[in-house]
Amino acid sequence: MKKFTRSTRAITKMQIVALIVVIAVAGIAGAVVYYYTLPPRREQTILTLWTHITEASGGGYWWKSLNESCMEYSASVQNSTYIDIKGGHALYTGTGLTELITYALSNEGPDIVSMHTVLLRDLVDRGIIVEPPQEIQDYVRSNWIDWMVDAVSYKGKIWGIPGGAGANHYMLIYHKDRARQAGLDADTGPQTWAELREWANRLTVRDPGTGDVVRAGLYLFYQYPQAAWSINFWDPLVGFIYTAGGDIYDAKGNRLLLNSSRCIETIRLFYDMIVTDKSTSVGLGISYTDLDKYSMIICGSWFDGVLRAVPTSDWVGNATAVPLPRPSVYDPLITSGYTWGLFVTKDCTNLKAAWDFLKWYSGDGRNSKFMGLCACFTGKLSELNQPYMSRVAPAQYYQAFLNMMNYSKPINYFPHYFEITESVFWPALDDIFLGGADIKTRLDEAVASATQILQRED
Structure with a gap:
């Protein structure tokens, strides 16, 4: 994680004017504003998020959804945190595990990882994934179905927020x-x-x-x-x-x-x-x-x-x-x-900022947009009866999917x-x-x- 200094690129007056014009036009047209190219503000802390998806994943929809959410969070005037997404990390393979371990050895790992829970045990045993504050553990325990909580748990503790890429x-x-x-x-x-x-x-x-x-x-x-x-x-x-x-x-x-x-x-x-x-x-x-x-x-x-x-x-x-x-x-x-989760690493020097973002991102209606594009459920209790999968799954199959998820056992x-x-x-x-x-x-x-x-x- 890095702090921007005065020598780092900041928003110029021309960019501010352009952004105001875009917002005004979007407001008139009733369109959604996409924050694709907003750079960090000078005073913002940068948190790096590693993910397996790329701009080509899911026909581009997956990257677009994740990027929009991160930029929406980063663009808030009151927000002192900027989320910098780094895609293409194979965080569901032995190669991805080795990459994370290698970066951690030199204290240059990402702040946040969206990864398959198959990596969790090895990373916890090596001290690379840090334990969330009790507030976050209570939040996960009371808001997700049991097997999703089990999937992000190890040695009697919850280590992250479930559903970074869906409950499968x-x-x-x-x-x-x-x-x-x-x-x-x-x-x-x-x-x-x-x-x-x-x-x-x-x-x-x-x-x-x-x-x-x-x-x-x-x-x-x-x-x-x-x-x-x-x-x-x-x-x-x-x-x-x-x-x-x-x-x-x-x-x-x-x-x-x-x-x-x-x-x-x-x-x-x-x-x-x-x-x-x-x-x-x-x-x-x-x-x-x-x-x-x-x-x-x-x-x-x-x-x-x-x-x-x-x-x-x-x-x-x-x-x-x-x-x-x-x-x-x-x-x-x-x-x-099996599922993915959102975790914070030992190289994150602003743990509160990281967990604040992840709690915001996992809020109702945000991560579920991304999940809907993947034809997956978030596994969050408050969203189980919202068939946002209907874009790809006919309504008559929605309940069958839901039932299967409810009697799933995490690998x-x-x-x-x-x-x-x-x-x-x-x-x-x-x-x-x-x-x-x-x-x-x-x-x-x-x-x-x-x-x-x-x-x-x-």
């Missing part, structure tokens, strides 16, 4: 018309693991001559900027482990559970669908031109809005979202949730998450799915290796 949950989206043509119950979708496997088989289209898959019955999708198929398989897999009543980590015992019977059962389900049946594919992201290659997609809820917004796709009017299928109808209905990220997953568990999945390794034996080996990392004192 994993779900199944299926193509209703194709399901109907295959003789399936297109009104309810697959409810159990057995039904999911049947649906995937019946919706798979093969070349009659070669037998090659032309359209996969099911596609596992997790947007991640690397090519290894096991990366994209990982988070949806965790969601299904939850539906089986399992987990990946015991926080109290500091113990990994990825070789438990529930996890083995889950991996065996997908081994049967991917390797044996060849009805399911896993890939890096998804493009608009590939939508015809799949009839069911397991993805984060944000993608549903994208899917419905592609006018050239026959998914429009056919996309139907349902919870992740469970082992049986007698198992509890649950889905995995239980463990310390050294990226190191353990990338160096231990993803190679284990490759060995199982691509190399034919025995599931239990290979997972036992992986857990033993990962436990050494987990118990290491850095």
Whole structure:
């Protein structure tokens, strides 16, 4: 964080005149004033905010919404704080974690970060994220749904404000018309693991001559900027482990559970669908031109809005979202949730200014504008009954989305998450799915290796 000095650029008389003209014209026309190019005032304190979005994200709408809010706050005559947005930081990957740690070591980190909560534990353990004042913790605890509060909590404390980029949950989206043509119950979708496997088989289209898959019955999708198929398989897999009543980590015992019977059962389900049946594919992201290659997609809820917004796709009017299928109808209905949060770092020298801004930004009607563009919920209790998602999600699906969010369980990220997953568990999945390794034996080996990392004192 820096203070402007007299040598730093300030608003000139010409800029002031231009701004007055813009405001006057906008007022006459009833338009909204966009504060895109306002520089900081000389006396303002600059707070740097790192985010993963760029000016191209979401067709430019996401950046525009965030920028407008930050400039609105910065432009207030009474406000002594200026929010300087720095986009393009991969704050949901191991690369983003390394970048934050590197900058923190030289005391040059950002003041505020909007990041995926997968980074939270490692950054708290390293002292990079600072604890909010009790007032902010009470504000979060009383204003967000429980699982969102859990997602920004660690070691019994709340560390930030939830929903920097939405409350997401994993779900199944299926193509209703194709399901109907295959003789399936297109009104309810697959409810159990057995039904999911049947649906995937019946919706798979093969070349009659070669037998090659032309359209996969099911596609596992997790947007991640690397090519290894096991990366994209990982988070949806965790969601299904939850539906089986399992987990990946015991926080109290500091113990990994990825070789438990529930996890083995889950991996065996997908081994049967991917390797044996060849009805399911896993890939890096998804493009608009590939939508015809799949009839069911397991993805984060944000993608549903994208899917419905592609006018050239026959998914429009056919996309139907349902919870992740469970082992049986007698198992509890649950889905995995993940979110982003807004946090303050140790390099912020004006903590009060940072928390004042974040409380303002998370106020009703501000962050929700950005979330609506992402087809996500903020998870804030006061906004749950405001269907601002209707721009991309038909009204009849709004309640279904809301219900799924209410029974979401945040993914239980463990310390050294990226190191353990990338160096231990993803190679284990490759060995199982691509190399034919025995599931239990290979997972036992992986857990033993990962436990050494987990118990290491850095």
